[in-house]
Amino acid sequence: MNYFLTYTVYVLILSVLMGISTWKLFKKMGYNPLFAFIPFYNYFLILKETEHPKWWAALAYLPIVGPIMMSVFHLYLMSKFGKTSFKDKLLTVILPFIYMATVNYGKDTELEDETENELFLTDEEKSGKKKDSFIGSVTFAVVFATIIHVFVTQPFGIPTGSMERTLLVGDFLFVNKWSYGYRLPMRPLAIPFLQGTIMDTGEKGNPKDDPKSYVDAVKLPYERILQFNKPQKNDVVVFNYPQDSVHTAIDRKDPYVKRCVAVAGDTFEMRAGRLFVNGKPETVLGDQEVQHAYTVNTGTQLDIPGMYNTYGFLPVREMQNDKGGFTYMFQGLTDKTAKDIKTLPQVISMEENIYPKDSATISYKLNADKTAYTKSIDTTQSIFPINKPWNQDWYGPLKIPKKGDVVTINQESLPMYQWVISKYEHNRLENKNGKIFINGKETNQYTIQQDYYMMIGDNRDASLDARFFGFVPEENIVGKPIFTWMSVQGVFADASSSYQAPKKVRWERMFKATNTGEANKTSYWWVAAMILILFFGWEYFVKLFRKNKTDNN
Structure with a gap:
């Protein structure tokens, strides 16, 4: 209800601004001036007067689409009063209520005479009409695409190998936003088609300084409608990266795609690189291939391009070793590929890369006074939570929080739940003098307010996933990939590999379903x-x- 209440307040504010800046214009068009203040109906009358489809008024207050349509309707209104120059149009778009007010309260503002026949228009006027018609066509093409993008399905590209070989680097997907109920937009004033930023300032710049594609001050709370399903184990899911520190808006955080391996209430664990849920080994679906990282030492150089053509995705680091041979760090090999490579005559040794048990990628220890943590190992990645001696191969057991769970909060458990309490469920969390305060009250327990999920990549040793950033809140879920509409090998550069794959279109993957779990997926080319x-x-x-x-x- 908070969403719709906030939305109504925005609509009323916009309607008051519209009425104040146009009521005299409505009176001159022969209508009651109060009609200028009535949401939707004011734009309905403008469309009626300018002979445009009146149902377009329904688009005026939609998130993201609404601002575009309002600008179009304002231009229509101004054209009724002869304000058709480039300067008039520019001011109407960038300063709508201010400029329309100057026209509204202007002494010389009158309705334009529309009795002149098309035959008496000059060539310049005819050219202007054609140009306006073309711009109008482009505008509504953008509006239609925006409606599909915001309210139905969103395109999504796979730039990394974390989901190989289920989703390949260079796959482009359509994501169904209604799979788990539709999450209503939280930043209604935004540039269409852009996720979080307008442009990237590069490595030297601070990402927080990148120009945003949305107005952060105009915000709506989280709300999901028509939620008949929730993510299930083995679903491939698109979600917004929970610990994105650049964007405060949940729906503007970077989109990730992983497999949901454990749902709220489950217990997740990794043992020697193998995944277990509730104490049982994972179920490997038909379109999944378990992969692991390997180190291979050879006497002579391997034919990596040839191997890539044979086995497909094969990110690898090649180095010369001090024995005159070569060392290869393979990021992810299936059992079959690893077996084939081991039989090559150049191979001297081959070993699966598994972190030792109880050796954290980053280890943190609680101080004697139990007020802070000290980093004991300095590396480039951290495991969630920070105070556990876990790594990506030996992880857990970890219970996934479920809505309604009452969890114990102390100095030992706080690293596991601090993001849940403060960031995801929006409470004020303080840790002072060994005591924990939530919203100003000292406590040793907390009730979970929403469901959480464990999202892990199929290519486990090449995946930045929930083992590093923790639980994924339900409010961050976007939807399910529906099908692959395009697949191009080599379109994304792989910084983790010495070898870059040649560019080619994978025709056999196009218009095939992505979330069935079947080895032989259905093709939807006929739908296209x-x-x-x-x-x-x-x-x-x-x-x-x-x-x-x-x-x-």
């Missing part, structure tokens, strides 16, 4: 063909209808 036929067929018949109507006139 139908959409194209309907689109171009509809466009053809609309043009034919307009031509016949013009000829008859």
Whole structure:
């Protein structure tokens, strides 16, 4: 309810601004001035007066789409009063209520005479009308695409190998935003199609200083509607990276795609690089291939390009060793590929890379006074939570928080729940003098307010996943990938590999379902063909209808 209440307040504010800046214009068009203050109806009357489809008024207050449509409607209104120059249009778009107010309260503002016939228009005026028509067509094409992007499905590319060989580097997917209920937009004023920033300032800049693609001050709370399903074990899920420190808006954080391996209430564990849930080994689906990292020492150089053509995805670091041979660090090999490589005549030794048990990638120890943690190993990655002697191969057991769970909060458990309490569930958390305060009250327990999930990559040794950033809150879930609409090998550079794959289109992966778990996935090429036929067929018949109507006139 908080979402819709906040949304209503925004609508009322915009309607008051609209009324104050246009009520005289409505009066001159023959309407009651109070109509300028009524949401939706004010834009309905503008569309009626300018002879545009009146149902467009319904688009005026949609998140992200609404600001675009409002600008269009404001331009229509200004054109009724002869404000059609480039300067007029620019001011209407960038300073809508201020500029419309100057027109509204201007002494010389009158309705434009619309009795002149098309035959008496100058060539310049005809050219201007054609240009406006073209701009209008482009605008509504953008609006239509934005509606699909925001409210139905969103394209998503796979830039890394964390989900190989289920999702390949260079796969481009469509994500169904309704899979787990639709999460309503939380930043309604934003540039269409851009996720978080307008541009990247590069490695030397601070990411927090990158220009945002949304207005952070105009915000709506989290709300999900029509939620008939929740993420299940083995679902491939798209979600917003929980610990993104650049973006405060949940729906603007970086999108990630991983497999949901454990749901709320489950216990997750890694033993020697093997995954267990509730004490049982994971179920490997038909489209999954378990992979592990290996170190290979050879006497002579391996034919990596040839191996890539044979085995597909094969990120590897190649180094010359002090014995005159070569050392290869393979990021992820299936059991079959590892077995084949081991039999090559150049191979001297081959060993799976597994971290020793109880050796944390980063280890933190609690001080004697139990007020802070001290880092005992300085490396480049940290395991969640920071005070456990775990690593990516020996991890847990870790219970995933479930809505309604009452958990004990102390200095030992705080690193596990501090993000849950403060960031994900938006409480004020303080740790002072060995005592824990939530919203100003000292406590030793906390009730979980939403479900959480464990999201892990299929390519376990090449995946930045929940073992590093922790639980994924339900509010961060975007949806399920539906199908791969394009797949291009080599389109993304791999910084972890000495060898870059050649570019080629993987035709066999296009328009195939991504989330079935089947080895042989269904192709949806016929759906794509139908959409194209309907689109171009509809466009053809609309043009034919307009031509016949013009000829008859």
